[in-house]
Amino acid sequence: MERQAYGEERTYRNVLVTLAAGAAGGGLFAAAGLPLPWILGAAFGVMALNAVRPGVASWPRLIGDAGIVVVAYVLGCAMTVDAALTIARELPLMVLAAALWTAVCTAFGLLLVRLTGLSVQDGVLGSMPGGLTQMVLLADETPGADPGNVAILQTARLIVVLYTVPFLAAWFAGDAGAAAGGSGPAAAGMPTAASGVLAGLPDGAGFAGLALVPPAAWIGRRLRMPAGEFLGPVLVVGASAAAGFPWPAVPAPFVSAAQLAIGIFIGCRVQPRILIANRRFGPLSLLFACLLIALTALAAWGSSTAAGESIVTWFLALAPGGLGEMAVTAIVLGADEAQVTAYQIFRLLFVLIAAPPLIRLVFRWRRGVATPGRIRKAP
Secondary structure, eight states: OHHHHHHHHHHHHHHHHHHHHHHHHHHHHHHTTOSSIIIIIHHHHHHHHHHHSTTTOOOOHHHHHHHHHHHHHHHHHTOOHHHHHHHHHTHHHHHHHHHHHHHHHHHHHHHHHHHHOOOHHHHHHHHSSSOHHHHHHHHHHSTTOOHHHHHHHHHHHHHHHHTTHHHHHHHHHTOHHHHHHOOSHHHHTOOOTTTTOOTTOOHHHHHHHGGGHHHHHHHHHHTTOTTHHHHHHHHHHHHHHHTTOOOOOOOHHHHHHHHHHHHHHHHHHOOHHHHHHOTTTHHHHHHHHHHHHHHHHHHHHHHHHHHOOOHHHHHHHHSSSOHHHHHHHHHHHTOOHHHHHHHHHHHHHHHHHHHHHHHHHHHHHHHHHSOTTOSOOOO
16 A cells, blocks of 8 residues: 555656646747747746756646647637638548548658668557657557667657748748747637627527537547547537637636646657657658658648748648647638648648558568668667
């Protein structure tokens, strides 16, 4: 009993230390006027804690999910009939973008295989523009894949995305100062307290509808949707918002708290020592991640020029980041949240569905053209 009580006390202490590290990082980024301080700063603070004191950082999954649900709710509130029509109209472009990005990342993965001796499974899964957690779980289910190697490659991409995309997006927007401080409803593009209320429908109906949001997240996860805790509320809130349901606005402190919870959760997933310890392909994975960001910027510029739309929206829609990170960046910078979310969700779905058969196809192709023993795992 004493040992169990000590373990629980240590866990609580670790959570408090992690919260303090994340809050300190967020406060530092906010004071410096950097973009998305309560996500990027919090993640930086926890990553620093991971580097100095490995194994100390601890953050309950439930709290991280709560932050994601808040962001999903805000994005769902932004959905309108026009936004839904836009998504339907741009579905062919979404398919094309997801297919092209998957092809490019597969090529990067195969190049990594050639340069480092990784297995095809590790190279392809580690280079896929999906979520870190989803790709590691997929690696655990894929014969011949090493979840540790996949985690290294995905960690490198996550680090580069987290600390380049928001800065570049803010630069494209020409308003980095707004990105640093925009955490209130106006900056987030959220409705005001009275917006969206139908004539004759009391405001209390909107608050009653909030009871549906947590179950939507739970159902999304139980159905094993990709990022179900995010996708479930987005679908429920977005569909009803497009139909005119009066969802209430989220108070600014809740938005900041949600960003802090997400930032700490991300920071706990990133282990900088993994990259430092593996000198063989850590630098190469960082280099390829930077090249991918450069290609994203080029594609965003081309799409913006051709379509006449915001380069910030296109950049965030095409960026190889996670749903939550790109969604929050879109909110803060005033980009088209519906378009960004639609492209990110579709690409994640596409990757999760296409990755397993793609790996099998590439593996068979390489086995037919490569000499025996050529494909192997990195030591």
